[in-house]
Amino acid sequence: MKLPTEEISSLVGYSEVDAFSRxxxxxxxxxxxxxxxxxxx
Structure with missing residues (x-):
């Protein structure tokens, strides 16, 4: 299953995609x- 980066970052507790990416x-x-x-x- 492919999830968008925005959803993955939210699921692991990040409110900002940039912070998750870093x-x-x-x-x-x-x-x-x-x-x-x-x-x-």
Whole structure:
């Protein structure tokens, strides 16, 4: 199932997508765009 980034960020407790994107990059070392390209569903 593909969820929009906005929904994922909300589900994990972020009110701002930008804050979630920065945290995701910090956790994984890659951007959300690169992650989605590397692990398509």
């Amino acid at each position: 945290a995701f990059n910090k956790w994984t070392g890659m951007t959300l765009t690169n992650y989605k390209k590397q692990f398509p569903r």
